[in-house]
Amino acid sequence: MNMELAFGGWSGILVLGLYGGLMLAVGLFAFLRHRGVRESLDEYYLGGRGLGAMVLFFTFFATQYSGNTVVGYPPTAYRLGYQYLVSVPFFIMIIMVYLFFAPRLYSLGRRFSLLTPVDWIDLRFRSKRVSVLAAILMLYGLGNYLLEQFVAIGQGVSGLTGGTIPYQVGVIFFIVIMVAYSWLGGMRSVAYTDTIQGLALLFGVFTLLIGSLIYLGGLPSAAATMAANAPQKLGAPTGTALTTWFCLLVLVGIGAAIYPHAFQRIFSARSERTLKRSFIRMAYMPFLTAGVVFMVGIIGISAFPDLTTAQSEQLVGMLANALANQNAFFYWAMVLLFGGVIAAIVSTADSVLLTFSSIISHDLYGRYVAPDASEYRKILVGKLVGVAAVVVLVLIAWYPPGTLYQIFVLKFEVLIQTAPALILGLYWRRLNTQAVFVGMLAGTILAAAFTFAGYRPLGVFSGLWGLSLNLLLCVGGSLLFGASPAQRERAEEIIAFPPSAAAARAV
């Protein structure tokens, strides 16, 4: 999202400054209202398991929709045309996948006071190998996700301010603000700021769509351009495009639902009712976000025809510039849009950082290094390691390594390998712990190898090949060897549903 906006400059700096101040104020508010927040893991990382429907909804929203949705999706729609309409259903798929595990997970989260996804894996398998491997995969995936957000923040800020604020200053400014409000109020700060950031993003994309429809032509003129110059952009997908469509539905549906920060949010809900209400709202958001930015990309086809791939990456900046030149309303609306884009990136990054710290605090330091440490100390260690990771990632963002850059690209491919342990573990008593470990490890190695080699047999993504091998080993191993009677009994006690059934059987 590297772009220069002629309309930015000082008005951009004003909006970003105000935005930074507002976020800090929210953090301070959360801190003053909940003084004990840094004394308890539950309070700090899950907002005291008390998030209401609206705040929970926006914090889920922030995990799924980032600044990249606004700036990166329209160029893809521009290049692929209607074949990228898949971006609407793949966001709906995420909620569908949630429904296969969230109900039981929420119930178990309450019963066993679960804090992180690894916490669940540890409860279910009681295996240090499985827990540590899952923690490493999650930290690795989250780290790369954070890196991507930092690069986007820097480019967004320097673009919005017309280069007045250099890339590096933009990154440092927002990281300091983000760490400050996260440290002050933990999950509550993150969730409250997610709400403000989500509203800013929604306002921005709708203004962009309305402006584009008014000033840059609608869908019929875009269709006429495509029919004349590139009819494949209008046509129903076929061959590789169809395989890509299918892969995106599966990979994004499963991958984004089990993003560790998304998974963890299930534990933050105040009640089952609250969680259900948030999911229903989320089921319709793809039309209002992905659908809207998709239309913006399609309108760009007739507004700015014949862009090269590199030029098309600047599409949102070009549209915003064209609108900002129309009148004062759109000028300020576009400044706010880019403020909203940066806000959305920050809101995704803060969620990722909080979950990253929670896995360090609770699953690695708290479980294996110093189980007897106070919760305050565990939180402090999580925060400090989180900041150290941020410093390393920022250095990587500024000085990208010449070789092995793909190490920092793996995200979904790695995270999705934890899915069998997380989801199958909820329902299948015979699930064999060794098979889970071997599947997770082999799936990760295969997915990474295919990604590095740029190998995509049958057009299917590397992450899905890894997941297929993972499932094969995990399910095959469990069917062959089963679980020991002690393991099955233990699994029975944990996952019996409803919980009273286990008690009845025990009697």
Add this chain to the structure above:
Amino acid sequence: MKKRITEPVKKPAVWIGFGVLFTLVTPWYFPAGSWSPLFWGIPYWALIIIAVSLALSIFITWVVLCQWDTGADETEDER
């Protein structure tokens, strides 16, 4: 009256519904590359995909409202 405890994952209707909608939301059943007729500048197949996507959202709403009640809130209230 005691409330019914139910999970979506255990309901055949939920699996069938999601299976059908997932199959329909992947555009394999249109003639390759076809786009005519257009409605408001949108190819016919894209409108069908949007309609199926909306049906998926509505089905999700039904599943959440009618097929998901683990009783977690009641347990919470009793504490």
